[in-house]
Amino acid sequence: MKLPTIGLEPDEVRRRLEEVHALDLDWRTGRTYAYVYDAGSDVEALGRDAYARFLFQNALDPTAFPSAMHLENDLVAIAAEHLGGGDETVGTFTSGGTESIMLAVKAARDHARAHRPGVTAPEMILPVTAHAAFHKAAEYLGVKVVLTPVDARTFKADVAAVAAAITEQTILIVGSAPSYPHGVIDPIADLGALAAAKGLLLHVDACVGGWLLPYYRRLGASVPDFDLSVPGVTSLSVDLHKYAFAPKGASIVLFRDAGLRRAAYFTCTDWAGYAVVNPAVQSSKSAGPVAAAWAVLHGVGDQGFEDLARRTLEGTRAFVEGVKAIPGLEVLGQPDFCLVAVASREVSVFHVADELNERGWYVQPQLSHPSTPASIHLCLGPKNSGHVERLLVALREAVEAARALPSGHIAQAVAAFAQAPGGLAAALPQVLEAAGLGSGELPKRLAPVNELLDALPAALRKELLTDFVGGLFTPRAAVTA
Ligand SMILES: Cc1ncc(COP(=O)(O)O)c(C=O)c1O
Structure with a gap:
């Protein structure tokens, strides 16, 4: 593909981009329950x-x-005050939850390097519900992940299991407030007591819930202690681009003191160019996200966030009650926040997701894991909360429609192929064919794909997904003309 020899007229550039934009989810309808946290057009503006x-x-x-530094300092100060920080609390503005988590893990690793010479192969303890970003940080930073189970009914971290997993090499314990898969808050106070007793660092991942949870508490919801005021918590991440409703590219990681944060910094004076001091992973970066987050926080204000939290809380309660009244569905755990996972012992939740999609609603399928059944996952918010009654009608219809659809045959095919000589890996083309993926094109209905992924052993699932996405990011014919 080549550049146009003569640049396109600005109108034509816009027209083409609009054409591509139209491919995306139309999240402003209030019918999208993932990816975009919508507080309405005023906040967007x-x-x-x-x-x-x-x-x-x-x-x-x-x-x-x-300018960017001043705006960042304001945001960090506001977040620290909001989330139980003290006089010593410092922080860094980052591009998102993943970058905040990367910095928390780097701080733990380099803090151990500086203060614990006995740590030669650092380990981090993660309840299995901790976000994948910690696995990514571990992979990037050479830290070993030690997984611990969660309670089978509440899906909260099992503190005794965390205690049992501590070794001489442990550099960090992680808890979530709340975890993404089920929206439940781990027992942070108990994890804090454990970390403090063992002299270990504890990171609280409050990326998704940290901003609104203090308002939930103010509104009378029961919110267990989770923030920096909890003894033993040494760092905490909170994403402003989620439930603070700032545009993407906005998160904050707070540290108990400047000494710990220092270990997250990268400074380089060993090259021939300008001195590099990067508090975060990115180096050159737009000040757009920090300015936008500052604008949203100041424009919405404390009362405004309380109102957004109230709408979110009420919508979530109505949704959870409504789901309980739909035969065949169950809410996993008792969500402490507005993230809800809905499972079924009677129908394929992957078909339910497709059926909802057919009706104009978007929810996210979650594959099963040894710790949890497959589910559909919803991030409710102030805007889409207002659509809950209609969503529940659509969900009831979707479940009934899903009952009539075939399911289980792909899992059976996978099991059969697994017995064949060479095992599943060798039979992958036939397996893909059975799931309707033989052509390499992504079908509109994703239930067969999800069922296939769900049935595959984790290692093969990982291979397949990696190659599949690699295939998506492959140059092809121009997207517009
Ligand atoms: C609890 C939690 N932690 C971390 C992340 C990662 O955040 P990001 O996608 O902004 O990198 C998410 C994203 O949903 C999350 O829910």
Whole structure:
């Protein structure tokens, strides 16, 4: 593919981009329960204007662009106050939960390097519900993951199992507030007591819930202690681009003190160019996200967030009650926040997700794992909460429609192929054929794909997904013309 020899007219550039934009989920309808955290058009406008104004400022260098540093300092101070920080609390603005988590893990690793010479092969203890970002950080940073189970009914971290997993090499314990898969808060106070007793660091992943949970508590919801005020908690991540409703590219990682945060920094003076001091992973970066997050937080304000939290809380309660009244469905655990996982012993939840999609609703399928059945996952929010009654009607219909659809045959095919000489890996083309994926194209209905992935052993699932996404990101004919 080549560039146009003569640049396109701006209108034509816009037209083509609109064409591509139309391929995406239409999340402004309030019928999307994943990926975008929508507080309505006024909040969107706040973020959009500030983002555009600061788009080209480079937050790399605070001496050249002090604006980004000042905005960041404000946000960190506000987040620290909001989340139980003290006089010593410091933080860093990052591009998202993954980057915040990466920094928390790097801080733990390099803190151990500096203070615990006996640690030669660092380990981090993760309840199985901890976000995949910790696995990614572990892979990138050379830290071994030690997984611990969660309670089979509540899906909360099992503190005794965490205690039993501690070794001389442990550098970090992780708890979630809440975890993404089931929206439940781990027993952070108990994990904190354990970490403090053992002299270990404890990171609380409050990426998804940290911003609104204090408002939930103010509204009378029961919210277990989870923030930096809990003894033993040494760092905490909170994403502003989730339930603080800032545009993407906004998260904060807080550290108990500057000494710990220092271990997350990267400084390089060993090359021929400018001195590099990066508090976060990114180096050159737009000041757009920090300005947009500042604008949203200040434009919405404390009362505004309380109102957004109230709408979210009420919508979630109505949804959970409504699901309980639909035969064949069950809510997994007791969500402490507005993330809800719905499973079924009677129908394929993957068909339910497709059927909802057919009716214009978007929910996220979650594959099964030894710790949890497969489910559909919903992130409710202030805007889509208002659509809950209609969603429940659609969900009831979707379950009935799913009952009539075939399921289980792909899992049977996978089991049969697993017995064949060479095992499943050798039979992969036939397995893909059985799931309707023989052509390499992604079908509109994803239940067969999800059923296939669900039936595969974890290692093969990983291989298949990696190759599949590699295939998606392959140059082909121009997307617009
Ligand atoms: C609990 C939790 N932690 C971390 C992340 C990763 O955040 P991001 O996608 O912003 O990198 C998420 C994302 O949903 C999350 O829910």
